[in-house]
């Protein structure tokens with residue numbers, strides 16, 4: 018099937034259907050931050066600035082990979098890029114696989130650098146493509162947007178449920194290792210809504226990956242997106258199978274703790290179901306260096322850069338207030354606060370022998 022059609026279907030489904038996990042959540046509701054009634058910090062003292070992979074961000078917030086490759090993608094990317102440049106944040110473009118098959122769609126990615134000449138921008142490709150396309154082709158994708166990093170996304174769940182897919186997973190870690198070695202820019206590895214577990218995080222750090230984005234369970238569920246596509250394409254088996262996986266994966270809060278416990282020098286990005294600045298404060302307190310969001314940005318990005326700005330500023334303001342209420346003025350100090358972990362997350366931490 019034409020990739021452009023598929024990408025537009027993803028956007029349309031994400032805009033019109035309930036695509037988040039059904040019964041499961043991020044488990045951030047099991048994380049409490051110690052509320053300080055005597056904060057001794059004023060809102061104007063709050064400094065959200067951080068360093069991430071050599072870049073200064075005004076706040077620990079990125080827009081996750083969403084799209085590219087169509088007129089719709091052009092508009093979405095332009096509005097996000099303009100805003101992250103203005104707010105000094107960062108973004109990851111959507112999968113650039115389409116460029117390898119349809120080079121004329123380059124305009125929908127190039128616009129990102131035109132609108133964001135100095136912001137942190139990451140290129141993006143699926144792990145499935147690593148065997149099919151060599152380093153030279155990947156360098157082309159990176160150079161097309163003068164990317165500051167390459168994000169490789171892991172989406173085995175989606176690949177297995179997609180109506181048109183023929184997934185092959187063996188040997189991909191080794192392909193990734195070769196790419197990490199050859200590229201001059203840092204490689205980020207992200208999931209796409211099912212989270213990353215300790216055992217895989219350790220293997221990723223070992224091959225030289227510089228950042229891991231957990232993209233855990235609790236936000237956009239690709240099994241749910243593929244469920245709606247399977248209905249559309251009359252694939253009755255995939256409809257039923259994908260339904261069983263709506264809540265599959267590692268909840269975002271658990272995944273942050275998993276990755277943190279298995280890695281030493283890697284940057285940890287929290288994503289998957291972050292829906293407020295409070296979620297972000299909790300994620301940072303659990304160990305994240307950066308927070309990322311996709312679904313909350315989609316609708317605003319189809320409207321205007323101003324709408325994207327409003328959404329991002331809402332997250333920033335929530336994070337700022339959460340910091341005042343925990344009595345810290347810097348992100349590094351927020352990381353030092355011990356969160357109170359209860360319920361199922363506490364049980365998970367215990368069972369898996371994680372530090373929290």
Ligand SMILES: Cc1cc2nc3c(=O)[nH]c(=O)nc-3n(C[C@H](O)[C@H](O)[C@H](O)COP(=O)(O)O)c2cc1C
Nearest residue numbers: 081082083111112170232236237289290310311312
């Ligand atoms: C419409 C849409 C398209 C996406 N396309 C990509 C993609 O091309 N590459 C990728 O790595 N992730 C993609 N994602 C996944 C997001 O980057 C993110 O990991 C996931 O949606 C979880 O974050 P959220 O709960 O904030 O949406 C997409 C998400 C959405 C909503």
